[in-house]
Amino acid sequence: MFESLSERLSGVFDKLTRQGALTEADVSAALREVRVALLEADVSLPVARDFIRQVQAKAAGQAVTRSVTPGQQVVKIVHDELVAMLAGDEGEIGALRIDSPPAPVLMVGLQGSGKTTTTAKLARRLKEKDCKKVLMASLDTRRPAAMEQLAVLGAQIGVDVLPIVPGETPVQIARRARQQAMLGGYDVYLLDTAGRLSIDDELMAEVAAVRDEVKPRETLLVVDGLTGQDAVHTAENFDRRIGVTGVVLTRMDGDGRGGAALSMRAVTGKPIKFVGLGEKMDALEEFHPERVAGRILG
Ligand code: GDP
Numbered sequence: 418m419f420e421s422l423s424e425r426l427s428g429v430f431d432k433l434t435r436q437g438a439l440t441e442a443d444v445s446a447a448l449r450e451v452r453v454a455l456l457e458a459d460v461s462l463p464v465a466r467d468f469i470r471q472v473q474a475k476a477a478g479q480a481v482t483r484s485v486t487p488g489q490q491v492v493k494i495v496h497d498e499l500v501a502m503l504a505g506d507e508g509e510i511g512a513l514r515i516d517s518p519p520a521p522v523l524m525v526g527l528q529g530s531g532k533t534t535t536t537a538k539l540a541r542r543l544k545e546k547d548c549k550k551v552l553m554a555s556l557d558t559r560r561p562a563a564m565e566q567l568a569v570l571g572a573q574i575g576v577d578v579l580p581i582v583p584g585e586t587p588v589q590i591a592r593r594a595r596q597q598a599m600l601g602g603y604d605v606y607l608l609d610t611a612g613r614l615s616i617d618d619e620l621m622a623e624v625a626a627v628r629d630e631v632k633p634r635e636t637l638l639v640v641d642g643l644t645g646q647d648a649v650h651t652a653e654n655f656d657r658r659i660g661v662t663g664v665v666l667t668r669m670d671g672d673g674r675g676g677a678a679l680s681m682r683a684v685t686g687k688p689i690k691f692v693g694l695g696e697k698m699d700a701l702e703e704f705h706p707e708r709v710a711g712r713i714l715g
Contacts, residue, residue, distance in 0.1 A: 418642075418692070419675040419713045425454035426495075427715050434488030444476055444491060451495065459645035459676025464502070464683045472498050496710050503689075503706035505682045512703075513663075513690065514634050515549070519598035520605050521591075521631040525624055525655055526639035528612030531667035531693055533563055535639045536609040537570035538693065538701040539665075544576055549604040554579035554594040556587040556627060557611040567609055574698050577601075587611065591627045608633075616651070621658045628659060635662045637690065640677070642666035648677035652685045661685075667693035670700065678709065 429450045436443065448469050455465040472494050481490040515522065522539075526532040536553060543549040553571055555578075557563035564581050571578035579594050591608055598606040610627060613620045628636065638661045640648040648666065655661050664685070666678055669692040681689055689704040 418669045418673065418678075418694075419458070419709075420672075422454055422458040422675050423713050423715055425457070426451065426713065429454070430488065430492050430495075430714070433491060434486075436488060439482050439487040439491075441477075441482055444482065444487075445473070447491065448472060448476075455676075455679065458674040458679065460679045461646055461649065461676070461684060464680040467683070468498060468502055471501075492714065496714055499710040499713060500706045502679065502683050503709055505686065505688065512547075515543070515605050517634075518602075518604040519552075519595070520634040521595065521598075522605060522607045523624075523628060523631070523633040523636040524607060524609050524639060525636060525659060525661070526612055527616070527641075527651060528614050530612065530639045530641045532612055532639040533557075533566050533570070533609055534696065535637075535665050535667060535691075535693055535701065536567065536607050537574060537576070538698055539637075539691070540571070540576040540607055541574040541698050542701055543605055544574070550602060552577050552579060552594060552598050552601065552603045552606040553609065554590055554606065555581070555609045556590050557609065558585065558587055558590070559611060563609075563611075570698070577603075587623055588626050588630050591631050595631060616654050616658075624659050633662075636660060637663050637665055638687075639665045639667060642669045642675075642677045642692065643671050643673040645674060645676045646680070649680050649684045652681060652687060656685055656687060661687050663688050663690035665689070665691045665693065665701075666704075670694040675713075678704075 433447045452469045475494045481487045484490050524536045540551045540553050543551050555564040555567040568578045594606050610624050638655050640651050694700040
């Protein structure tokens with residue numbers, strides 16, 4: 418998922434580590450190349466700039482040019498800063514807060530982002546990995562096909578889906594889902610809200626009404642990772658209007674440049690909790706900043 422960035426950086430660092438001694442000018446030149454590589458990966462300019470500034474300050478503070486292995490030390494600093502950029506202040510990101518059953522989880526996002534697929538993938542994961550009893554409900558009253566899609570996926574993965582009752586509003590469906598979850602002894606219920614092609618007030622008002630009704634433990638925003646900085650803007654917007662607790666980046670199996678993953682935390686302050694790595698139901702991975710930084714730096 419970060420192939421081209423990873424390649425670019427390994428080129429820069431190979432050169433750096435092969436040189437025995439380094440001058441400050443060598444380090445600066447290398448960091449300029451890192452900055453270009455980040456921008457090419459569609460990391461936003463302020464985030465890339467900040468990143469380089471931090472690395473530069475640490476490199477100066479640790480007097481890397483005077484160390485025995487200056488190249489490796491710069492790589493180590495870049496690695497640590499990458500982790501910090503991906504993880505924010507909390508370090509490794511924990512799992513979902515789905516204690517006190519039945520825990521409502523609100524799935525939000527634009528149409529076509531992979532929201533329904535991700536809802537089902539997450540349900541499957543909670544069932545198989547965490548042994549949770551999971552209920553799913555589609556709140557997309559305007560698109561019967563989306564409701565059907567969730568029902569089909571539910572049958573495929575063996576997760577219960579709230580039966581469709583024509584004519585209900587999203588809030589009414591959410592209420593029925595809560596009741597069903599309580600009566601049926603479910604641990605979690607996932608609410609797949611309606612998406613739109615773009616952010617509009619009507620969509621936001623509808624999602625906000627559902628949020629106020631169920632008071633979700635988690636509100637997960639699903640965004641298309643291929644859209645780079647647009648994904649980050651979408652996240653800012655949803656967070657401002659709805660309040661988001663975490664982000665799921667989909668299509669990270671594609672040839673996206675990775676910028677969304679890299680700037681999401683720094684720009685929005687929200688953790689990426691999962692990444693989607695394909696269309697199949699098992700193609701959902703927890704997001705680990707350490708692992709991702711390791712993957713980027715090879
Ligand atoms: P929604 O409109 O947001 O609910 O989007 P869907 O869940 O219907 O997904 C739209 C399309 O994206 C479907 O064809 C999915 O199979 C596909 N999709 C979803 N997540 C991923 C992913 O992580 N990787 C890939 N390659 N395709 C995905």
